[in-house]
Amino acid sequence: MSLEALASSPANPVTVAMSRRQIHHLHEVSDNTAALHCTSCLLRAICLPSGLSMQDAELLNTLISARRTIRRGHGLYHAGDPFENIYAVRAGSFKTQLFNPEGREQITGFQISGELLGLDGITGGRHDCDAIALEDSQVCVIPFKHLEQLSFDMPTIQHMVHRLLGAEISRERKLLMVLGNMCAEERVASFILDFSARLTARGYSSSEFNLRVTREEIGNYLGMKMETVSRIFSRFQDAGYIAMRQRLIRIVDLDGLRAVLEPARLSA
Amino acid sequence: MSLEALASSPANPVTVAMSRRQIHHLHEVSDNTAALHCTSCLLRAICLPSGLSMQDAELLNTLISARRTIRRGHGLYHAGDPFENIYAVRAGSFKTQLFNPEGREQITGFQISGELLGLDGITGGRHDCDAIALEDSQVCVIPFKHLEQLSFDMPTIQHMVHRLLGAEISRERKLLMVLGNMCAEERVASFILDFSARLTARGYSSSEFNLRVTREEIGNYLGMKMETVSRIFSRFQDAGYIAMRQRLIRIVDLDGLRAVLEPARLSA
DNA sequence: CGCACGATTGACGGAGCTCAAGCCGCGTGG
DNA sequence: CCACGCGGCTTGAGCTCCGTCAATCGTGCG
Numbered sequence: 001m002s003l004e005a006l007a008s009s010p011a012n013p014v015t016v017a018m019s020r021r022q023i024h025h026l027h028e029v030s031d032n033t034a035a036l037h038c039t040s041c042l043l044r045a046i047c048l049p050s051g052l053s054m055q056d057a058e059l060l061n062t063l064i065s066a067r068r069t070i071r072r073g074h075g076l077y078h079a080g081d082p083f084e085n086i087y088a089v090r091a092g093s094f095k096t097q098l099f100n101p102e103g104r105e106q107i108t109g110f111q112i113s114g115e116l117l118g119l120d121g122i123t124g125g126r127h128d129c130d131a132i133a134l135e136d137s138q139v140c141v142i143p144f145k146h147l148e149q150l151s152f153d154m155p156t157i158q159h160m161v162h163r164l165l166g167a168e169i170s171r172e173r174k175l176l177m178v179l180g181n182m183c184a185e186e187r188v189a190s191f192i193l194d195f196s197a198r199l200t201a202r203g204y205s206s207s208e209f210n211l212r213v214t215r216e217e218i219g220n221y222l223g224m225k226m227e228t229v230s231r232i233f234s235r236f237q238d239a240g241y242i243a244m245r246q247r248l249i250r251i252v253d254l255d256g257l258r259a260v261l262e263p264a265r266l267s268a
Numbered sequence: 269m270s271l272e273a274l275a276s277s278p279a280n281p282v283t284v285a286m287s288r289r290q291i292h293h294l295h296e297v298s299d300n301t302a303a304l305h306c307t308s309c310l311l312r313a314i315c316l317p318s319g320l321s322m323q324d325a326e327l328l329n330t331l332i333s334a335r336r337t338i339r340r341g342h343g344l345y346h347a348g349d350p351f352e353n354i355y356a357v358r359a360g361s362f363k364t365q366l367f368n369p370e371g372r373e374q375i376t377g378f379q380i381s382g383e384l385l386g387l388d389g390i391t392g393g394r395h396d397c398d399a400i401a402l403e404d405s406q407v408c409v410i411p412f413k414h415l416e417q418l419s420f421d422m423p424t425i426q427h428m429v430h431r432l433l434g435a436e437i438s439r440e441r442k443l444l445m446v447l448g449n450m451c452a453e454e455r456v457a458s459f460i461l462d463f464s465a466r467l468t469a470r471g472y473s474s475s476e477f478n479l480r481v482t483r484e485e486i487g488n489y490l491g492m493k494m495e496t497v498s499r500i501f502s503r504f505q506d507a508g509y510i511a512m513r514q515r516l517i518r519i520v521d522l523d524g525l526r527a528v529l530e531p532a533r534l535s536a
Numbered sequence: 537c538g539c540a541c542g543a544t545t546g547a548c549g550g551a552g553c554t555c556a557a558g559c560c561g562c563g564t565g566g
Numbered sequence: 567c568c569a570c571g572c573g574g575c576t577t578g579a580g581c582t583c584c585g586t587c588a589a590t591c592g593t594g595c596g
Contacts, residue, residue: 098441098444098445100442100445100449102529102530104445104449104450105449106441106444106445106448106449108441108444119434119437120434120437120438120441121434122430122431122433122434122437123430123431123434123435123437123438124434124438128438128441129441148423148426148427148430151426152420152421152423152426153420155416155420158416158419158420158426159416161430162390162391162416162429162433163390163391165390165430165433165434165437166387166388166389166390166391166392166433167391168437169387169388169391169433169436169437169440170388170391170392170396172437172440172441172444173366173374173376173388173396173397173440174368175444176366176374176376176440176443176444176447177366177368177372177374179444179447179448179491180374180447180488180489180490180491181368181372181373181374181491182372183551183552184551184552214573214574214575215574215575215576216574220448221448222448223447223448223449224552224553225552225553225554226574226575227552227553227554227575227576227577228551228552228553230575230576230577231552231576231577233575233576234576234577246560246561246574246575261370262370451583451584452583452584482541482542482543483542483543483544484542492584492585493584493585493586494542494543495543495544495545495584495585495586495587496583496584496585497543498543498544498545499544499545499584501543501544502544502545514542514543514592514593
């Protein structure tokens with residue numbers, strides 16, 4: 001079936017299949033009531049306890065004081081809130097946004113299951129950004145004081161904390177590279193590829209997923225305007241790299257998408 | 269005296285005075301041989317030991333295994349080097365640069381006295397960027413393993429490490445805001461203001477300083493081309509915000525520079 | 537003194553922004 | 567169940583800011 005047909009027909013069987021198949025949604029994890037402990041959590045391999053022994057993971061579990069459910073559009077925390085906990089996304093997804101003194105907004109990241117929230121605020125004792133749920137979501141609450149205490153006796157836990165903070169630094173650096181060096185097409189391509197890679201690591205489909213965010217939010221994150229994001233999605237669709245319907249996206253030609261980032265294109 | 273004269277005349281008394289006065293240079297600190305310990309170092313208030321008691325600072329000093337001198341243009345460490353130490357800039361200045369898989373370069377920061385280097389690499393056990401000296405410089409070497417060990421017994425030290433990592437995250441977020449939200453003029457204005465603020469915190473002149481970096485490097489850092497950086501410096505000079513001669517810059521109208529960042533300008 | 541590298545400045549073109557119109561899909565209420 | 571409205575998305579036309587290319591200048595160094 002041609003991509004043109006896919007793009008133009010709302011009743012197209014493929015797109016209908018896409019919208020019906022539930023991808024990366026709340027129930028996959030939270031319905032599993034057996035997974036209330038880190039040791040048995042489905043996210044264990046990629047979440048906080050990754051790299052820890054079974055015993056250490058058990059210990060970590062004792063820290064998790066609660067789980068919290070956040071409704072779509074609501075905040076997990078806001079800039080200025082006292083820093084007390086870090087959070088592991090158990091189900092759903094979030095965005096973190098920053099406001100500068102002049103009131104400009106910058107989205108600094110989108111977090112999905114198994115990723116952490118709240119590491120900002122370690123320095124100042126207060127969070128310095130807002131974390132907003134993009135859909136009904138659930139997080140594990142980890143009181144940071146307890147984590148610090150635990151890390152006195154446990155070098156592995158201390159290493160873990162350092163690793164987490166370092167990972168956040170690396171993540172932001174990658175974004176700096178995108179914003180500082182890439183043109184609009186490249187930014188969008190790397191955005192899609194990054195999302196795909198993270199979903200792969202979590203065992204979700206890497207070729208078909210729901211972005212959950214508006215064009216506006218993607219644009220803000222990538223430092224460009226909504227209209228440009230939209231145009232480039234359309235261009236990628238015409239080029240046969242992706243197929244999309246609303247916020248549902250399917251990667252059709254991974255190599256094509258990767259080629260957008262190749263510097264060789266510049267000389268061509 | 270008019271700014272036009274200042275800009276056009278190389279022999280102008282003001283600019284000559286600027287180039288003769290030594291600002292932010294190596295000898296201010298390293299000549300002070302009494303300051304070989306954290307407790308007596310001139311940078312104490314703003315460096316690693318900031319916020320620590322005299323005793324803790326003394327303890328910290330025992331960690332500093334060596335000082336290293338790096339010649340201008342040489343690397344303190346490179347991407348891929350095993351991560352062993354973090355470094356405190358004792359004198360001079362550095363840039364940190366990142367290369368992505370496609371070979372693109374992104375400068376992620378400029379570090380001056382009292383600032384830290386090497387925090388990247390905590391995660392992977394390897395540095396993930398290069399640190400290059402912008403002038404002959406000297407650093408204090410702090411073996412990270414020792415620091416971690418020390419932090420088992422010393423909550424204050426552990427807090428310090430977390431604070432440092434958190435500060436790095438915040439720093440990069442500010443840059444994300446600049447790259448994601450601001451036009452060229454605003455980027456340059458915020459670059460100058462950021463530099464000025466950091467020098468103020470270190471007791472240097474906040475209105476007159478040596479940038480030490482090429483237009484190319486400023487452009488790379490700010491996500492724009494050298495020519496645009498140059499044009500905007502010229503424009504700021506014409507507008508009476510700054511006076512500059514080569515890499516030496518003097519802030520003439522701080523409020524004017526700040527006003528460039530005001531969103532009110534957009535509606536005007 | 538002359539070379540080389542960096543900085544400046546101009547002319548031009550294009551990528552991406554602005555403004556605007558129209559469309560789609562979903563929720564709501566009659 | 568359908569009409570309606572609204573928020574988000576798409577697409578077009580025109581413009582602007584910034585990148586590109588190129589010439590020139592200035593400065594520091596050998």
